[in-house]
Amino acid sequence: MNALSAMPIPIQVISENKRNLLDLDRKGLAEFFVSIGEKPFRAQQIFKWVHQRGITDFALMTDLSKALRERLPSLCEIKAPEIAKEQCSLDGTRKWLLRLDSGNYIETVFIPEKKRGTLCVSSQVGCALNCTFCSTATQGFNRNLTVSEIIGQVWQAVMRLRAIGEDKECTVTNVVMMGMGEPLLNFEPVNIALAIMRDELAYALPRRRVTLSTSGIVPNIDRLSREADVSLAVSLHAPNDLLRNVLVPINKKYPISVLMDACRRFAMDKPGRHITMEYVMLQGVNDKPEHARQLIKILQGVPCKVNLIPFNPFKGASYQRSLKEDIEVFRSIVVKGGFITTVRKTRGEDIDAACGQLVGQIIDRTKRNARFVAKIADTEEIRSESYA
């Protein structure tokens, strides 16, 4: 016996490699079960337990064999980000702060209406794009979310609303990928999470009720069209490149004409479905009648409707919300141009849960947050000096 073979055999620490089953769609889950020598149909059973019944304890999954129930905890787990804080707005909107690893937090918002409940889901920790009117941008960027962190937001919301149970109608009927981050810059995990949202054995949301919003990552709009079956919203916000380059800087890479071509292709692949063009209303910046007329021109031949979003202010923002009457004039011009145009109702403003107000808490890797905080401090100093 040599010295090496006399050494104790290290015990494999399986727990560190445990597969989080929330990271898998039904296909991935079936592959997982095959890889551990089980039948692929176990995926269907687990999917229902986890996503429909909210059960994460394998011991309670009574249609699995006892042996399998006992074996699974050593191989895998079911883990969603935990709710660190819940805030409820006067209008019923709820905002959850969800704890991720090492000091990062994201936000998810639930907006109840008479006949639907919309969940606004985040796709990244912060955002790498630097849209000048969005507070998430001021936070900088840390990383992409994993599938379990994306679908985990839906899982937590559904389970929490069920637990509150104050109103049976109060549940998630719609999901919008309009929280923190740019979903098309985190394509694969977002795509898998979308598949789980749509899966009839999970949340069974119809494609019209799952909307991905993008600032316009053109190649991935095409990819989305090929690989997913969901609705599309585009953060347009400006009717010409000069202005959009400032408001949505990714426009320098994918200018309006290229973006509109991608939208036409998307609509062609999904006949009968309209893209939503989001347009934030910034006083004196993009809200004049001439902007409305330019908007009609660039939207020609794009099957779409327009959603005007009154700007939601945040600390340090350099913009103001357009006046109600200016929004109305803008809207009527676009309507006359032949486009259905709605004005988004601002919800959850009292708890900073409205569009563009989500910030979470992130370990910024871009230093953008530090620069922003310094800028606010500067302006506050200037302000207090001028009052002195």
Ligand code: SAH
């Ligand atoms: N990155 C994606 C997903 C974020 S969606 C995208 O850009 O589409 C968030 C939506 O709210 C977008 O339409 C965004 O442009 C809009 N928004 C951002 N900041 C806002 C603010 N301060 N007021 C109103 N809407 C805002």
